Amino acid sequence: EVQLVESGGGLVKPGGSVRLSCSASGLSFSHDWMSWVRQAPGEGLENVGHITNKGATDYAAPVKGRFTISRDDSKDMLYLQMSSLKIEDTAVYYCTRGSGRGPLYHFDSWGQGTVVTVSP
Amino acid sequence: EIVLTQSPATLSLSPGERATLSCRASQSVSSYLAWYQQKPGQAPRLLIYDASNRATGIPARFSGSGSGTDFTLTISSLETEDFAVYYCQQRSNWPLTFGPGTKVDIK
Numbered sequence: 001e002v003q004l005v006e007s008g009g010g011l012v013k014p015g016g017s018v019r020l021s022c023s024a025s026g027l028s029f030s031h032d033w034m035s036w037v038r039q040a041p042g043e044g045l046e047n048v049g050h051i052t053n054k055g056a057t058d059y060a061a062p063v064k065g066r067f068t069i070s071r072d073d074s075k076d077m078l079y080l081q082m083s084s085l086k087i088e089d090t091a092v093y094y095c096t097r098g099s100g101r102g103p104l105y106h107f108d109s110w111g112q113g114t115v116v117t118v119s120p
Numbered sequence: 121e122i123v124l125t126q127s128p129a130t131l132s133l134s135p136g137e138r139a140t141l142s143c144r145a146s147q148s149v150s151s152y153l154a155w156y157q158q159k160p161g162q163a164p165r166l167l168i169y170d171a172s173n174r175a176t177g178i179p180a181r182f183s184g185s186g187s188g189t190d191f192t193l194t195i196s197s198l199e200t201e202d203f204a205v206y207y208c209q210q211r212s213n214w215p216l217t218f219g220p221g222t223k224v225d226i227k
Contacts, residue, residue, distance in 0.1 A: 045156075045164065045207055047216040060215050094163055100170065104211040106154035108175065110163040 002026040002109040004095045009114035016085050020114055022078040022095030030073040033098035033105055036080050038091035039113075046091075048080070050098055050105070063089075085118045092116075122146055122210050124219035132227040139195040141222045143208035148188045152212040155184055155193045158221075159204045167206075168193060198224070 008020040020036070035050040049059035051069045059067060068081040078095055092113040098105030123146040133139055143153065151171040156164040166175040168184035171191060181196040195202055203226050208219040 044220050045209070045218040047218070058214060100152075100211060102211075103152060104214060104216055106166060106169045106209060106211050107156075107164070108166050108169070110165070113163055 002097065004097070004109055004111035006093065006095045006111045006114035009093065009116045011117045011119060012085050013120060014085060014087055014118055016118075017081070017083045018085070018116060020080040020082070020093055020095075020116070022080075022111060024076045024078065024095075024097075027097060027109070029071075029076040034069075034071060034078045035096045035098050035105070035107065036069060036078075037094045037096050037107060037110075038089075039094070040088070040091045043091075048093070051078070082116070085116075087118050090116060090118045121215055122149060122213050122217050124208055124210060124217055126206075126208060126219035126222045128222060129220070130223045130225060132225055133198055134227045135198050135200055137198050139193075139198055139202070139224055141193040141195075141206055141224070143186075143191040143193070143219050145189045145191075145210055149210040149212035151187050152210055153184075153186065153191045154209045154211065155182075156207045156209065157202075157204045158207065164207065195224075 003025045005023045036048040051057045066084045070079045094113045095111040096107040097109040099108040125144045127142045153171045155168040158164040172184045183194045205221045205223045207221045
């Protein structure tokens with residue numbers, strides 16, 4: 001069974017930084033594309049970005065240049081470094097696994113989420 | 121960016137009834153369309169991928185259809201645990217995008 005467990009969320013001031021972690025088990029982590037999806041309070045889902053199994057990354061426009069996704073395959077860990085945080089980055093952040101043949105991916109496994117609140 | 125529109129925004133039905141949810145894309149996404157279910161306080165769960173394939177462990181009462189720009193999620197007979205928010209998501213083009221969701225609530 002795939003398990004994804006996020007940690008590192010909390011209260012951060014605008015302009016601040018925080019690093020989220022995701023511990024993965026039950027999957028061939030080094031072979032998988034991994035992604036972060038966020039959900040602002042009362043809102044829908046937004047893909048933040050992904051990292052391929054080869055370490056290439058891509059990001060959604062609202063976070064590009066501020067967020068960095070990385071991975072440590074030796075520890076089955078995924079990270080999201082968030083910098084220059086804005087109030088609108090307040091959300092639940094989900095660690096997800098990307099799956100599917102062909103272009104890009106859908107999200108077949110999700111963590112329980114970690115809350116990041118950006119407030120003065 | 122491909123915009124996904126879901127309708128209706130809210131669907132009020134009784135247990136045992138059939139639910140039909142729609143997702144329309146602003147341009148063709150071929151069959152690269154997935155559906156997710158989200159209950160309050162929980163992470164989303166993948167139901168359907170590539171328009172019509174049920175994910176592992178998903179009951180047969182959930183089915184998906186469509187291609188190109190128009191897609192449908194059907195729940196043949198609603199169970200109590202099916203009352204939730206449903207999102208569609210395309211993986212045809214970057215950035216990946218989700219629809220705004222359809223809430224299925226108890227009438």
